[in-house]
Amino acid sequence: MTDYRNIVILTGAGVSAESGIDTFRAEGGLWEQHRVEDVATPEAFARDPDLVLRFYDMRRAAIQTKVPNGAHLALARLDREWAGNLLIVTQNVDDLHERAGARRVLHMHGEHLNAWCTACDTRHPWRGPLMDRPPCPHCGANALRPDIVWFGEMPYRMDDIYAALGQADLFVSIGTSGAVYPAAGLVREARAQGTATLELNLEPSQGTRWFDEARHGPASVLVPAWVDEVLSGQSG
Numbered sequence: 001m002t003d004y005r006n007i008v009i010l011t012g013a014g015v016s017a018e019s020g021i022d023t024f025r026a027e028g029g030l031w032e033q034h035r036v037e038d039v040a041t042p043e044a045f046a047r048d049p050d051l052v053l054r055f056y057d058m059r060r061a062a063i064q065t066k067v068p069n070g071a072h073l074a075l076a077r078l079d080r081e082w083a084g085n086l087l088i089v090t091q092n093v094d095d096l097h098e099r100a101g102a103r104r105v106l107h108m109h110g111e112h113l114n115a116w117c118t119a120c121d122t123r124h125p126w127r128g129p130l131m132d133r134p135p136c137p138h139c140g141a142n143a144l145r146p147d148i149v150w151f152g153e154m155p156y157r158m159d160d161i162y163a164a165l166g167q168a169d170l171f172v173s174i175g176t177s178g179a180v181y182p183a184a185g186l187v188r189e190a191r192a193q194g195t196a197t198l199e200l201n202l203e204p205s206q207g208t209r210w211f212d213e214a215r216h217g218p219a220s221v222l223v224p225a226w227v228d229e230v231l232s233g234q235s236g
């Protein structure tokens, strides 16, 4: 573990599971009692905006009642203490990495606590509901939507992600099922360029075979242990 300098970490819903935020496919393919295609696609929003806005209003309110767990805190410690490059690429749309204190975080699938105005293409910190169609603070149009990358939309900042990955000597995937692309493909990019790869997940994921090493168990246990290992290697 002592030879690494540049680390890219991909996190998914499993990192926030122990904070009480449901993973995507926890129960029989439903997400919080909804089919994904009914709430997390642009088509769903066009068809039934009230349903989609209500769903995200509830999620936005819910995450504000949750707190970071040991995995978030350990990654924030790594961010503070790691002298090399580090990028935490998260698929999560909650703010628990930031609330734990991490700074080098990139939200590739957007953020619950942002609203996006589709009229003037500005983004705004947002904690309340969108259901009642509040005006955009910038242009006044009633055209705010959740700043969430839905299925069929392009994830954010892929150029920055690939640039960081291109420099990485270690790629670590934490709490993600390896089912949602392009995030699920990052391990193969890393592998193709000779970067070491490690999976930390509750159980083998769909991508486990692509990793050099896989450790299975709860993120709140695995991640602090791994961070200790990495930081002790740095000082040693």
Ligand code: NAD
Residues within 6 Å of the ligand: 011, 012, 013, 014, 015, 016, 017, 018, 021, 022, 023, 024, 025, 026, 091, 092, 093, 094, 109, 174, 175, 176, 177, 178, 179, 180, 200, 201, 202, 203, 205, 217, 218, 219, 220
């Ligand atoms: P996913 O639900 O597909 O997979 C979650 C993975 O985490 C599974 O492999 C599961 O075994 C593992 N896991 C569950 N509990 C764990 C724990 N305690 N410790 C370690 N691993 C655990 O989620 P995904 O791979 O992130 O992809 C799905 C999509 O869902 C993403 O696009 C994301 O934007 C969205 N999503 C985000 C949140 C959030 O922001 N917290 C929550 C649900 C879904």
